[in-house]
Amino acid sequence: MADQIPLSMTVNGRTRRGTGEPRLTLADFLREQAQCTGVHLGCEHGVCGSCTVLMDGEAVRSCLLFAVQAEGADITTVEGLAPDDETLHPVQEAFRDCHGLQCGFCTPGFVVSVAAFLEANPDPSDAEIRHGIAGNLCRCTGYQGIVAATRQAAAVMRGGE
Amino acid sequence: MASTAAAARYVGQSVKRLEDPRLVTGHGRYVDDIMLPGMLHVAFGRSDLARATITHLDTSAAEALDGVHAVFTGVDLNSYNDSLRASLHPPESPAPPANMLADGDVRFVGDPYVMVVAESRYIAEDALDLVEAEFEPLDPVVDYETAAESDNHVHPELGGNLAHDLPVPNPAQQEAFESAAHIITETWHQHRQTNVPMETRGIVASWQPHAGVMEVWASTQSPHEMQLVGARVLGIGEHKMVVHFGDVGGGFGQKMFLGREDMAVLVAAKLLAAPLKWIEDRRENLLASNHARIEQMTVSMAVDEDGNFLAADLDQLEDDGAYPLGGPATPGAMATMLYPGPYRMGPVSWRARTVYTNTCGRGAYRGPWQMESVAREQMIDRVAREIGMDPLELRRRNVLKPDDLPYQVSTGLFFETTISPDQTLEQAAEMIGYDDFRAEQAKAREQGRYLGLGMALYIEPTSMGMGPLGTESAMLRVEVDGHVNVFMGTGSHGQSLETTIAQLVADELGVRPEDVTLHQGHGSGYGFGTGGSRSAVIAGSAARAAASGVRDKVVAIAAHLMEASADDLEVADGVISVKGTPAASMTMAQVAATAYQNSDALPPGTEAGLEHTARYKAPPSTHSNACHICTCELDPDTGKVTLLRYVVSEDCGVLINPMVVDGQIAGGVVQGIGGVLYEHCVYDESGNPLASTFLDYLVPTAAEVPDLETGHVVVPSDTPGGHKGTGEGGAIGAPPAVFNAVADALAPFGVYPNRQPLDPNAVLGLIASASD
Numbered sequence: 001m002a003d004q005i006p007l008s009m010t011v012n013g014r015t016r017r018g019t020g021e022p023r024l025t026l027a028d029f030l031r032e033q034a035q036c037t038g039v040h041l042g043c044e045h046g047v048c049g050s051c052t053v054l055m056d057g058e059a060v061r062s063c064l065l066f067a068v069q070a071e072g073a074d075i076t077t078v079e080g081l082a083p084d085d086e087t088l089h090p091v092q093e094a095f096r097d098c099h100g101l102q103c104g105f106c107t108p109g110f111v112v113s114v115a116a117f118l119e120a121n122p123d124p125s126d127a128e129i130r131h132g133i134a135g136n137l138c139r140c141t142g143y144q145g146i147v148a149a150t151r152q153a154a155a156v157m158r159g160g161e
Numbered sequence: 162m163a164s165t166a167a168a169a170r171y172v173g174q175s176v177k178r179l180e181d182p183r184l185v186t187g188h189g190r191y192v193d194d195i196m197l198p199g200m201l202h203v204a205f206g207r208s209d210l211a212r213a214t215i216t217h218l219d220t221s222a223a224e225a226l227d228g229v230h231a232v233f234t235g236v237d238l239n240s241y242n243d244s245l246r247a248s249l250h251p252p253e254s255p256a257p258p259a260n261m262l263a264d265g266d267v268r269f270v271g272d273p274y275v276m277v278v279a280e281s282r283y284i285a286e287d288a289l290d291l292v293e294a295e296f297e298p299l300d301p302v303v304d305y306e307t308a309a310e311s312d313n314h315v316h317p318e319l320g321g322n323l324a325h326d327l328p329v330p331n332p333a334q335q336e337a338f339e340s341a342a343h344i345i346t347e348t349w350h351q352h353r354q355t356n357v358p359m360e361t362r363g364i365v366a367s368w369q370p371h372a373g374v375m376e377v378w379a380s381t382q383s384p385h386e387m388q389l390v391g392a393r394v395l396g397i398g399e400h401k402m403v404v405h406f407g408d409v410g411g412g413f414g415q416k417m418f419l420g421r422e423d424m425a426v427l428v429a430a431k432l433l434a435a436p437l438k439w440i441e442d443r444r445e446n447l448l449a450s451n452h453a454r455i456e457q458m459t460v461s462m463a464v465d466e467d468g469n470f471l472a473a474d475l476d477q478l479e480d481d482g483a484y485p486l487g488g489p490a491t492p493g494a495m496a497t498m499l500y501p502g503p504y505r506m507g508p509v510s511w512r513a514r515t516v517y518t519n520t521c522g523r524g525a526y527r528g529p530w531q532m533e534s535v536a537r538e539q540m541i542d543r544v545a546r547e548i549g550m551d552p553l554e555l556r557r558r559n560v561l562k563p564d565d566l567p568y569q570v571s572t573g574l575f576f577e578t579t580i581s582p583d584q585t586l587e588q589a590a591e592m593i594g595y596d597d598f599r600a601e602q603a604k605a606r607e608q609g610r611y612l613g614l615g616m617a618l619y620i621e622p623t624s625m626g627m628g629p630l631g632t633e634s635a636m637l638r639v640e641v642d643g644h645v646n647v648f649m650g651t652g653s654h655g656q657s658l659e660t661t662i663a664q665l666v667a668d669e670l671g672v673r674p675e676d677v678t679l680h681q682g683h684g685s686g687y688g689f690g691t692g693g694s695r696s697a698v699i700a701g702s703a704a705r706a707a708a709s710g711v712r713d714k715v716v717a718i719a720a721h722l723m724e725a726s727a728d729d730l731e732v733a734d735g736v737i738s739v740k741g742t743p744a745a746s747m748t749m750a751q752v753a754a755t756a757y758q759n760s761d762a763l764p765p766g767t768e769a770g771l772e773h774t775a776r777y778k779a780p781p782s783t784h785s786n787a788c789h790i791c792t793c794e795l796d797p798d799t800g801k802v803t804l805l806r807y808v809v810s811e812d813c814g815v816l817i818n819p820m821v822v823d824g825q826i827a828g829g830v831v832q833g834i835g836g837v838l839y840e841h842c843v844y845d846e847s848g849n850p851l852a853s854t855f856l857d858y859l860v861p862t863a864a865e866v867p868d869l870e871t872g873h874v875v876v877p878s879d880t881p882g883g884h885k886g887t888g889e890g891g892a893i894g895a896p897p898a899v900f901n902a903v904a905d906a907l908a909p910f911g912v913y914p915n916r917q918p919l920d921p922n923a924v925l926g927l928i929a930s931a932s933d
Contacts, residue, residue, distance in 0.1 A: 021283070023283065024283075031193075031194075032196070036187070037187070037190075037191075037193075037194040038186070038187015038188065038189075039187070040191070040359075040360070040410075041193070041440075042359045042360070042361075042443070043443040043854070043855050044442060044443060045443065045854055045855065045856075047854070047855035047856060048359065048443075048855060050359060077187060078185075078186060078187035079186060079187045079188070081186070082186050088182065088185065088186065092185040092186060095181070095185050096177055096178065096181040096182070096185055097177065099175075099178070099820045099821065099823075099824045101181065101184055101185065102411075102655035102656070102657065102824060102825075102828065103358070103359065103360070103408070103409065103410045103411040103654055103655030104180065104181075104184030104185075104189050104408060104410070104655075105189075105191065105358075105359040105360040105408075105410025105411060106359045106410075107184055107185055108185075108187045111185060129863075130863045130864045131864055133862075133863045134862040134863050134864040135862075136862075137359065137855065137860050137862065138359065139357050139358060139359050139411050139413070139828070139832070139860065140359075140411055140655045140824075140828045141824060141827060141828055141831075142824075142827030142828045142829075142830055142831035142832075142866060142869065142891075143827075143831065143862075143863040143866055144823075144824070144827040144868070144869055145824060145827075146863065147863060147868075
């Protein structure tokens with residue numbers, strides 16, 4: 001077995017330390033050593049987007065990164081978006097309002113991707129929304145509710161500024 | 162006990178889902194989230210050859226790797242093979258070909274022949290690289306059209322590749338053909354697709370020695386199928402097989418039955434007395450879970466001079482692959498039986514055959530026999546073109562109308578009076594603006610633009626009430642604090658049952674949906690699970706009956722305590738009150754506390770507690786129907802098809818939650834769009850699968866699908882809530898609608914497609930064939 005390397009990063013505002021081989025993916029570190037099981041693995045080759053997290057504010061595929069590449073980084077997962085246990089993030093609230101999820105497996109990746117997308121593009125057209133979320137796959141919803149949720153979240157987040 | 166039925170307060174409302182707060186925040190509990198002390202991880206070694214003899218297999222180097230606990234081959238596990246059959250296959254039916262691990266030979270690329278158990282999945286996969294295996298390749302059977310005649314046998318012990326051959330001739334059909342004005346024949350081909358749940362398959366199994374208990378967490382649509390088959394495979398009592406049901410990330414039929422890998426993990430967990438986890442990776446899922454829709458149907462239809470359908474002759478052939486998931490099925494027989502659909506079709510002759518090939522096994526995929534609608538609806542457009550009649554007009558002429566009902570179909574089906582195919586046809590035509598589109602299309606063609614419109618009308622037998630599928634139970638208990646727990650045999654994996662069952666119970670019992678919690682898996686009564694568009698009707702009716710039983714008791718107790726007449730009481734949102742005198746009331750919690758903790762205060766003779774169990778037996782089937790119409794524009798230079806609009810008019814009876822119904826339809830439609838335009842599990846001539854990643858198997862993204870518009874016709878069914886199943890319908894109607902739209906756009910070229918996928922290459926090929 002390869003050497004275990006010490007790891008340290010900020011995950012949802014808390015410092016998380018662990019160890020892993022150089023080949024340990026960021027997704028597996030987050031799931032197994034940082035209790036972030038909301039990071040879902042749908043393909044492990046960077047297409048489905050279920051494992052999307054924010055690394056220093058940028059949406060990344062945690063299945064395509066090694067944990068060592070995130071050493072010292074600031075990671076936000078889907079678990080870190082809601083302000084408290086009783087309140088949802090506007091994107092999460094919109095997904096619920098608009099039936100943007102059914103089985104819920106792709107949802108964490110979509111929620112994180114949409115949150116990042118709306119940060120960069122607060123007032124998107126429908127075409128921009130469809131293009132903006134085309135990097136994530138959903139097999140249940142036919143995307144109807146997800147597009148509507150993104151539209152709603154954009155309006156709420158703009159209004160809250 | 163008199164108990165006025167509660168008014169519908171929640172049924173019919175788009176109640177926000179009770180599942181969602183945990184799922185949108187990442188706090189769902191899927192099988193891969195189960196982490197047990199000492200848990201070991203499983204990886205399977207799979208064949209790279211379609212058909213080969215295993216000439217050498219040495220696992221010693223793999224076993225010696227640090228962190229490896231065990232390596233199993235077929236020799237170790239296959240003594241358990243006698244009991245692998247699914248519950249749908251009765252013990253007396255011929256044993257389907259099945260084993261857990263290939264033994265002696267491999268029969269498709271992806272066939273598992275070795276299983277490593279190690280401290281991590283990383284180490285397990287390292288160990289697979291150390292397994293020494295040598296193979297003698299054999300000529301594979303890849304083409305299902307010639308499989309039946311091949312001297313190469315997928316399963317040598319069966320002596321041939323023909324799994325089923327069911328001919329059902331009908332002399333009346335032949336007679337009708339003799340005098341028909343038109344007989345039109347075409348062979349319609351579907352192509353190999355796969356379910357692609359975003360969560361792959363997976364299982365955690367933990368054996369408790371001496372207790373003799375196998376504790377399982379599984380990604381399944383049917384926890385009771387896991388329990389029954391698992392217990393049989395392990396040779397333990399069903400009560401010793403404890404199946405926990407958490408969140409399940411989609412299935413679309415793939416998780417209805419146990420896979421060979423599930424069974425291997427169960428057996429290995431018992432042999433090792435250690436908790437094991439197997440999570441399928443995406444490559445395994447695309448190559449070795451199940452494929453579907455590899456089929457063709459040759460249809461001849463007889464039509465008179467006015468376009469009236471007279472008779473049809475059908476010949477269906479389907480590819481079962483090597484190890485069909487859930488056992489060899491006969492969807493072809495269903496497809497042919499259902500072919501007449503919502504039309505006066507006249508007498509039908511049919512034949513349905515299934516063959517084995519050296520490819521991934523067939524399995525159920527949302528609308529497993531939707532070939533009936535694919536072949537029929539594509540055929541009707543073809544007939545319309547041949548006889549020079551508008552396809553909407555041709556359908557109007559032949560569709561079943563209220564005066565025709567009830568209707569006995571020549572193939573044995575019986576349609577009750579509660580179907581509405583003609584209404585959905587007209588509503589969809591209205592929604593799309595049929596005449597306006599035809600005018601727009603004509604104008605576009607003059608400008609060299611190629612627009613097309615496709616429609617599909619279908620009727621679907623949902624909630625089928627036979628055999629293991631026939632019933633579901635609900636055990637409902639109002640707890641001491643007034644909260645309601647319902648235990649059911651369903652397996653919700655996206656269908657929103659935690660919400661819709663809660664809505665049904667809320668109305669029937671008189672509480673709020675958020676006062677109701679659905680529990681599935683261990684502790685529930687037997688049920689077949691969630692699939693086959695069956696939960697709303699069958700499970701919903703059971704929940705309703707259980708709630709009704711408890712409500713009667715709640716009212717009786719409250720009447721006694723309040724010294725009121727039961728007839729004067731109403732129950733709503735957890736409050737029992739005297740009609741017209743809301744101040745005179747008590748809460749469900751007060752009634753429950755009395756029922757459990759102050760039972761001496763109950764009416765004389767009343768049993769303590771507040772619980773009721775009900776089991777619902779479904780009628781043979783409850784038919785839903787829908788019409789899909791879509792429009793497209795085709796780019797003749799690139800072959801790209803862009804969908805412009807997509808409308809669905811459907812009748813699923815009384816809607817429990819319109820938001821959920823629309824969501825089910827949308828998901829199915831987009832799977833159908835993907836199937837016709839993008840998705841394809843390609844094999845080369847040697848049986849090598851070429852679509853092993855999401856870069857090759859193209860699941861539609863948000864950028865490829867149009868906005869969907871949904872209309873509802875509501876004709877209540879005769880079942881208790883008036884519901885009809887709706888889970889599969891989108892995936893039944895969409896393929897022929899999209900196909901017909903592309904065929905219509907191609908009309909100016911004088912060509913007619915007869916096979917999918919209609920990807921850019923296929924479209925350009927058709928256009929090129931026109932100019933040849």
